Each structure stands twice: as structure tokens, then as C-alpha cells.
Amino acid sequence: MIKKLLFLFLLISSISYAQYTIKGSMSPKIETDWVILYRLEGTKQIFVNNAIIKTDSIIIGGNKQAVSSFEIPLPSSAKPGAYRATYKLQDAGFVDFFFNKEDVTFIFNPEYPQQSIAFAASSENKMYADFISDISNEQQKLDSIQVAVLKNPTLDLTKDYQKSLKKVDSIQAIYEKIAADKYIAPFIKASARTNPPEMFTSVNAYLDNVSNTFFDGLDFSSQSLRNSSFLTNRILDYIFYINYAEDDKEQQELHKKSIKTILSKIDDEAYKRDIIQFIIEQFEETKNLEIIDYLYENHYNKLPVALQDAKYKKEKLALFAIEVGRIAPDFSWKEKGNNLKLSTLNDAEYYVLVFWSTSCSHCLREIPQLHTYMKTKPNMKVIAFALENDAMVWETYAKNNLKDWHNILGLNKWENEIARTYQVYSTPTYLVLDKNKKIIAKPNVIKDVKAFLEKL
Incomplete structure (x- = not known):
């Protein structure tokens, strides 16, 4: 009796801890160390596991080739669903596939992942791939007939169109039937195109039909x-x-x-x-x-x-907040005993807002150039926002050199609240505003400032 109970316990334990395996190979091989597996939920990616990418040799087309491969275990409790194996964080370096309580094995070209993926194991993924291939090939034939008639409405291709349409509908029906009890069933059903029973002879009518029927087979719930x-x-x-x-x-x-x-x-x-x-x-x-x-x-x-x-x-x-076309974020300052505000400033047709600092060598070279140049632009005004750790040097410099500008002191330098709002990470930073304080340009250097202002 004890032996039977022990055997039953071991059997149950082995079942509950049974694992599935996701195996992938990339040919040609890539110089990447890790692959990350996610489960897709809505518009989000949920981390599942990761694995090291190794270099292996396999036979492809009778030839031995080096490939990058990975193997990721999944517990028996892993949820069925759409999964994503990411091997590059940029440039669409991932492959999507379905998991439904079966091992999944595939190979693909890492430069063209979704277009090249081929499954060696996983009945559902194989079936879905076969469906996509079969339905796409026949749909392309149907579309080519329609396009030919749109190009030349005098062509009589009605019989060809009806024959191809019947084939498309037949393929769709067959796959919907054989996938009825599988996880991929709603994906196959949702892939159905709403093809008109008769061809269009007007391009606009055809395009309107494509747009108006695009979501007919999709169940957003x-x-x-x-x-x-x-x-x-x-x-x-x-x-x-x-x-x-x-x-x-x-x-x-x-x-x-x-x-x-x-x-x-x-x-x-x-x-x-x-x-x-x-x-x-x-x-x-x-x-x-x-x-x-x-x-x-x-x-x-x-x-x-x-x-x-x-x-x-x-x-x-x-x-x-500071992109061209936006109204510049508002701020206030005191000037000669008066309270001024950017949004209500009205003493020019255009403004150059420059974030600078007396401790910035580039600024000390460009600010004098800007000051000299702006004397030729009477309808323009400079708002000079100095980012400083203390006021002493700035007060002397602005008083002696920038008398005809709107001069503002921004203490705490890079931590200054206005600087952070304007996403200032270096000085000088220039913005050109119109009289309504809309940002109309973001020149990089003094040369660019002058070039843009010359056009106004």
C-alpha cells in the first residue's frame, strides 16, 4: 500500500512539474548573448524567462551551417497564448508564436524573423503557418484579377474571379473547421477577408470597400x-x-x-x-x-x-512641451522692479529664448555674437535665461554686456525647474518664438540662429 501511494505521489509530482520547451535557431548566426521570452497581454509584454544564445551547427539543405540557438523551459502552469522571443531590443528583433501546452521548435533568419520563421515542432503553429501560406497565395491570385480589371475595365475575367473567390472561401472554411478546438481558431477566423461577390471597375469603389470592410471579421472582445x-x-x-x-x-x-x-x-x-x-x-x-x-x-x-x-x-x-509648433511653457521673472511673464510679453514680433551660463565656454563665445547680431533686428528681442549656481558672476556680466535683453537668473543650474521643463541638457540652447510665444525653430548653434532669423 505504501509503495502504491509513493508511486502515485511521484507520478503526480512529475506531472505537475513537467515542462515544455521553446527552442529557436537563427541562421545566419548573430552576435547576441541573450534572448528574452515574453507573453503578450493586450498592448503589453509580460516577462516570462530568458536564456543564453549559443552557437551550434545544424544541417540545412544538406550543408553544415553555424546557427545561433536558444532553449527556454516553460512550466506546466504556463498559460496558452501569444509569446514573443526578443533577441534585439531595436529594429524588430523578435519572433511571435503561439504556445498551447506543447513544445515549440522553430528556425528563422534574424534579419527577416516573421517572414522566414519555420516550425519543426508545434502542431498549432504549423497549422497556422500553413493557413497563412495557403490563404495568402489564393488571395493574391484573387487580388491580381481584380487589379487587372481596375487597370482595364474592358477585360472579361468574371469566371476567373468567381473561381478564385470560391477557392479562397473554401480554404478559409476548411481551416476554420480543422482548427475549431485549437487556440489559433479565432486568429484564423479573424483573418478572413470580406471579398465582394463581383469585381469593382472603379478604383475608388474598390478602395472604399477595402476600408469599410477591413474590420468585418475582427472581434475586439x-x-x-x-x-x-x-x-x-x-x-x-x-x-x-x-x-x-x-x-x-x-x-x-x-x-x-x-x-x-x-x-x-x-x-x-x-x-x-x-x-x-x-x-x-x-x-x-x-x-x-x-x-x-x-x-x-x-x-x-x-x-x-x-x-x-x-x-x-x-x-x-x-x-x-518644447517641440516646434508648441506654445513655449510659461514662466515669470522680475526685471527692473516689474513682474514679467513670457506669455504676456509683447515688446517684439519674434523672440530668441536662449539658455546659457557664465561657466560655459561655448556660451561666452556665442552670446557676444548674438548680442551684436540682434542689434540689426529691431523687431526681435532676446530672452536670456542664465543657468547658474550663484548670482555674482552673472550679475556683473549681464549688467555690463546685455543691457538691452530680458535677463533672467535661473539658480540651481541643471536642476532649475524651468530648465528641466525646457529639457535643457547643454548650453547654449536656442529657441525662436513668434509673438504668440509659439516655438517656430530650435537652432543648434549661433550660425543656425542667424540663418533662420534672416528668413523672417
Whole structure:
């Protein structure tokens, strides 16, 4: 009896601690030491594990090749879902795959990870890869027929189109059926394109149909789709590729319209917040302030207060506080017994705001040049903000050399609150403002200042 109980205990223990393995190989090999495994949840990456990348030799196409490989164990309690193996923190150095209680083995080219990944183990990943290949090949045939007719509406390709359309629908139906009880089922279903029963002869009608039906097969309430890159990739495609215009003004309006369409399809307010933040981060890369402001004013600020993150919003807006096009952050100072404020200053058409210091050799070379040059610009004024640890040297220098400027003392130098607001990390730092205190330029050196002011 005791032996039976001991055997049962050991059996249960071995099952509960059983592990799955994620094995990856990169060919050609790379000079990277670590790979990090994440599980995707919404728009976030949750750390799971990491592993050392080793150099191995494998046979590829009958030839022996050196590859970089890694092996990451997963416990039996690991959640099914979309996972990401990251081997470079920049330049899209990662591969995404599904895990559903089975070992996963794959090989890929680290320069083209998603396009080249091939699975040696994992029935679900193999099936999904086969589906993507089969449906993409037939969809491309269907699209080529449609494009041919758009180029030449006199072509009679109706039978070819109907035959290809039937094949696309058949492939979709077959894979939806065989994947019905698998984790990848919602991904296969969501991949279905809404192809029209008949071809379009108008390019605009065709493009309108693509845009209007783009989200037809997507279920924004699906946790599986949310916890992957599937939905976010579709969102990026819709914003940046499906809704495209060559005219900048028209493009901005299309961005706003596409964002509004996407957010209207999301009922879960918490997930909507995450998607808004995700979209904001995409427009950060191009510093598209108009769209970032639109997202905050028209969407983020209208979320339930409990879901808004004041700290997140403050930090994000602070990143762009001094970008060209922004109104310069306001500040006050005393000058000749008067209280002055940047926002209400009205003694010039343009202003040069310069952060400088008497302890900065570059400043002591450029500030006199700026002073001499500005004497030729009567409609412009300099606001000289000196970052100092004490007032003594500055008072003497400004009094003797910069009498006709607005001179401001900023104590605590790099820790000065205004300097931090303006993200001043070196001196001199120049900004050119119009009469409304909108930032219109951020020249790097005195030569650039002069060149820009000459254009005004």
C-alpha cells in the first residue's frame, strides 16, 4: 500500500512539474548573448524567462551551417497564448508564436524573423503557418484579377474571379473547421477577408470597400486576439496603410477618421485606454503633435476618470512641451522692479529664448555674437535665461554686456525647474518664438540662429 501511494505521489509530482520547451535557431548566426521570452497581454509584454544564445551547427539543405540557438523551459502552469522571443531590443528583433501546452521548435533568419520563421515542432503553429501560406497565395491570385480589371475595365475575367473567390472561401472554411478546438481558431477566423461577390471597375469603389470592410471579421472582445499582436497590427495597417493620402492635410484628417472608427468598435473602456496609449506611442515616433493632441482631447480625456493615468499623461505631454509648433511653457521673472511673464510679453514680433551660463565656454563665445547680431533686428528681442549656481558672476556680466535683453537668473543650474521643463541638457540652447510665444525653430548653434532669423 505504501509503495502504491509513493508511486502515485511521484507520478503526480512529475506531472505537475513537467515542462515544455521553446527552442529557436537563427541562421545566419548573430552576435547576441541573450534572448528574452515574453507573453503578450493586450498592448503589453509580460516577462516570462530568458536564456543564453549559443552557437551550434545544424544541417540545412544538406550543408553544415553555424546557427545561433536558444532553449527556454516553460512550466506546466504556463498559460496558452501569444509569446514573443526578443533577441534585439531595436529594429524588430523578435519572433511571435503561439504556445498551447506543447513544445515549440522553430528556425528563422534574424534579419527577416516573421517572414522566414519555420516550425519543426508545434502542431498549432504549423497549422497556422500553413493557413497563412495557403490563404495568402489564393488571395493574391484573387487580388491580381481584380487589379487587372481596375487597370482595364474592358477585360472579361468574371469566371476567373468567381473561381478564385470560391477557392479562397473554401480554404478559409476548411481551416476554420480543422482548427475549431485549437487556440489559433479565432486568429484564423479573424483573418478572413470580406471579398465582394463581383469585381469593382472603379478604383475608388474598390478602395472604399477595402476600408469599410477591413474590420468585418475582427472581434475586439476576443481575449485571444487582444493578447497578441494580431489586433494591434491590424490597427496599424488601418491607420497608416489603408487610409493613406499624399496631401499632408488630408492625411491628418484620415488619421483622425481612422482612429475614431477603430475606437468606436471597442466597448471595453480599459482596453480602449490601452489602445489609445498604443496609438499615441506610434505617433510619438514622428512627433505628430496634431494627432497626439487629438487623441488626448477627443478620446483619452473622455475615458472614465478612474481609468485615466494623470502621471502617464503628464509625462507624455512633457516629452513634446518644447517641440516646434508648441506654445513655449510659461514662466515669470522680475526685471527692473516689474513682474514679467513670457506669455504676456509683447515688446517684439519674434523672440530668441536662449539658455546659457557664465561657466560655459561655448556660451561666452556665442552670446557676444548674438548680442551684436540682434542689434540689426529691431523687431526681435532676446530672452536670456542664465543657468547658474550663484548670482555674482552673472550679475556683473549681464549688467555690463546685455543691457538691452530680458535677463533672467535661473539658480540651481541643471536642476532649475524651468530648465528641466525646457529639457535643457547643454548650453547654449536656442529657441525662436513668434509673438504668440509659439516655438517656430530650435537652432543648434549661433550660425543656425542667424540663418533662420534672416528668413523672417
